[in-house]
Amino acid sequence: MSDTADLVHRLLSVRTWRAFDVGADGHVLAGDDTSGTVQLVELAPDGSRRTLTALEGACSGRYLKGVEPRTVLVSHDTDGNERAQLSTLRPDEVAEPLTVDGLTPLVRDPAAIHSLAEVLDGARVVYATNRRNGVDFDLVLRDLTTDAETVLYDGGGMVGGAAVSPDGSRALMTRPGGPAMSSQVLLLAGATTTEVTPADEPALHTGLQWLPDGSAALVTTDHDRDHTGIARLDPDTGTIEYLVTDDAHDVSGRLSPDGRLLLVVTDDDGASRLAVHDAATGEHRLDVVTPDVGVGDFLTLPRWSADSGGLALTWTSPTIPADVVLVDAATGRSGTAASSSGDLEGLELVTPTSVGIPTPDGETVPCFVYSPATPSGSSVLIIHGGPEGQAVRSFSPITQALVARGHTVLVPNVRGSVGYGKRWYSLDDVERRLDSVADLAAIHAFLPRLGLDPARSALWGGSYGGYMVLAGAAFQPDLWAAGVDIVGMSSLVTFLENTSPYRRAHREREYGSLERDREFLERASPLNRISDVRAPLFVIHGANDPRVPLSEAEQVAAAVRGNGVEVELVVYGDEGHGLAKRANRLDAYPRAIDFVTRVLG
Template sequence: MIHDYLSIRIAAPVNFSFDDRHLLVQSDLSGTMQVFSLDVESGALAQLTDEVEPVNGMYLPDRRAILLATDEGGNERLQLRLMDAQTRRVRPLVVDPAFIHRPGGISRDGRLLAYACNRRNGVEFDIYVRDVETGAERLVFGEQGWCEAAGFSPDGQWLAVQRQGERSGDNDLFLVDVEVDRPDAVHVSPHEDQAAFGPPAWLPDASAFFFATNTGRDIISIARYDMASASWTYVLETPWDAECIVDWAGDSLLVVTNEDGVSRAELRDPVSLSRRAEIPLPGRGVASNFTYSRDGRRLAFHFTSPIEPGDVWLYELDGGTLRRLTTSPNPVDASTFCEPTLHRCRSFDGEEIPLFLYQPLAGPFVDAPSPVVVLVHGGPESQSRPMFISLVQYLVGSGYAVAVPNVRGSTGYGKHFSHLDDRRLRLDSVRDLEAVHLWLDNHPALDARRATVLGSSYGGYMVLAALVWQPDLWAAGVDIVGISSLVTFLENTSVWRRASREREYGSLTEDRDFLVEASPLTHIDRLRAPLFLIHGANDPRVPVSEARQVHRVLEEKGIRSELLVYDDEGHGLSKLRNRLDAYPKAVEFLDEVLAQDLATFVTGTSTT
């Protein structure tokens, strides 16, 4: 039965073709994310790529070609190729398997491609501009640290560049004049606080652009930069984090807000900023991947909710109508899907922790308090939102309750909250899980004695941290590509990631004592609960050694520990065949553990 849930497919739009007749769509119909062409009128879907590895792609404007980006076995070393949209022939564009190439915008005439690459020293990402036809390219922004290209101005003169700051959650925005031989960068965003600056949403004459930022405030709001005066000001205040895009003609400004995890999208006048219409989203969920048609009459987007697997939707601006463009295969009765309720629990210092709770309507435990799986997101700069997660729905359908908290450090609740776990505050986020458990224990429909914790990446770190610092609370853990030691993680992660992660977790040089103390592996003798580990052998972010070292120690201690390593995966499981192997085994593990006598590993209430 779990295979049916894991076989549910998704589809998401990328951008419109030059004539607006087709949408480039990414879908996992074949078992990995591949590129498709979707006829906007008929809904016919044509598969364009069929590769072993996942493929990213986008239409080139004004050219009948598609940019493709792929890696090898999840190693994240993206290589760029070009596909002829008619013949489907593919040719190399920017290929060097030793380095990473991240596309960051194509000029509106389809001639220039901007991308970031770490070829200079393997660590820092410089910005290059390449002529797609001739192959000529040049460095336009270099030796500035970790940078990303963020799109061209409508006239192709200016390239936006985002550069990571020296603190977590901080970046700068620059404009580079690519029409001069030795361009000087215009610094759009001088600031002193920790602040994020989003990519530009240009007006068609390139006189100004909108962007999202939270400098000088807690919430990400919308600002406008004027090219003539080289200055900017906030123009739209929002009570929740916001982002925006503008159509090619400059007639429509889309503003999307994240309201307690739920998306809200509205159209505004780019000049007066007056509200024109709210887009009637299909439900309470998450809308993303918004893209305007070239003529500005249509807006495509991806929508998902807890009861709606992700598909492509189309909004007609003229008539205000909404229609579904894709209906991805779903072998499970959608009426059985569960929507969560939103709650908040108070942590040790008074901070409120948002929590989505999924409760079973059927299954073996409905007449008694339900066992609980606590799902912790990765990042940590991320947010659990009300979207479709097949594993969650299977667990709920099998009688488990699933609690999905956003512990401190999560995004979506303001800058202050997102920095409450930085560096030496790391373990405060672990204490939030203790507050979550207390909340579960006070819920009459839940059995907190049978609470387990599951997470991926940073969420995997939180799994291990909960098991070692709160050993009396958790019956088991499932750690997917998680960190077991902050020290060995930072020492062995890919060199291009180390500086970025040290900003979040702490420096190996300056904070080693704390990194040792905050590592679950340091305190592994406290861990008593059974553990299930899943990892990709090619993970460039959290090396597979993180899983192997904790598995080895637990085996030596005689504690049940199961480890699955997939040779063709990286940071997570991107291939359906591997998910179909790993996740049923993980659920079987939970079923077996919770069927055992809990007294062997649950003794009371934690005092840490």
């Protein structure tokens, strides 16, 4: 194995961690991907570790509250099909890591999705499921002591976050609103459902958390603002009163169990700044010292300890793959409970600079630039998924491997990205889709100012980023030398026609309706301009993808190949929307990196 190939293998094999929960006794429930997929590991207060699961696919978990003996709720699917099933295990009884047959079923129906929404005191959990008709999601409260279930909501559509009041009499939930990237808050009380916020308001409402006395809830929202702030929401009147805001940045919050403290996370150009505030007044108390300039993986959320003394969170940066970090809320100091840094010993990793790239229509595209020590003049643009996603200052083995091969890597937040305010994330909605694609051309025009050869630039992206790769190759064929498309959409029409039914209506809010916007969707589809594609393509897809069907990859590969252009299609039968298993990443990504390096010279 060559030195470069060995480096790529090391980067792709690096161990990463996730922080899932903190137990009442101080145990931390973590995720560790040493096996190749994320499995549950318990970190004890004395520093010892116990691996709990050995499932075929990735899983996550939470501690049940008020349950003896100690019990973990496990969320798992099969081969990336995203049909989450819920099971339990007792960590103190695990002698060897458990396979799926060793788990105790809680909510199982392999044809449906069961997404955990909240874990409540008194051995109760709330989950969303589409088992009723495969399309609409219901919100269900289950009492684990009696196995009794109560349907809290069955009003149709998708369910976002949910929060049950401390006395169990009421619940708040979010569902998608009318405009793209908006959400509506509903109050559920018995058989009554009340709209707390308007369905047609162009505002995002997330992170619902009841105050301990049940008088109000906290919400992260951009109601009447460009950037999100943390506000107190009166569920009876819909009144929103902001506690913490920042006119230049999005902020979000996580309330401590006793209701006194608030972890405030500020999104500062793809980096997370953490601070502890007074939850009643919003007043700043202290800053949290993080291990590096990076970002918390807030998909798994920071989890407060039961005594509100601290938090566990996942932390990553360009030089930290993903660690479990514990924060002392009284001092702001943090310590690493599980680290991946040892896997990187001896490697020289690159941190990015941030540049603003001007566009012809007067906008500025935020972009991270990763430069090798000896640039070759070639470049690779990596476009994030979403589209309502964000490129952040996190560890990326792909980015570091491409830099190690001499490529300068640019990671932009094109219009439509979150993290830069409501105006920016709304600039690609429906008929503005191609304005986002035009940002790629603006970045290409900027390459000479970075000392890069515009004739030796490639596109790389997954999901919506894969669509952007194909759109760049189809609509800007003179600009790009190669493209790597990972689970991307080649036609917005066939994507919407063939995606999972529960996702179609949700995604039409962003891309446009098949009924009303079909002509534009055809025009914005790379497949309809496939004869213009001249750049060689490398296409990766999972056979079980429930979001972007495999047919999206098959049809673009066949069309490009039929035009005499080089294309390689790699399909993994045990993957879904992306590559979750390390063995498949080790197979696909080195080949894709070699492909880009060969084409760019």
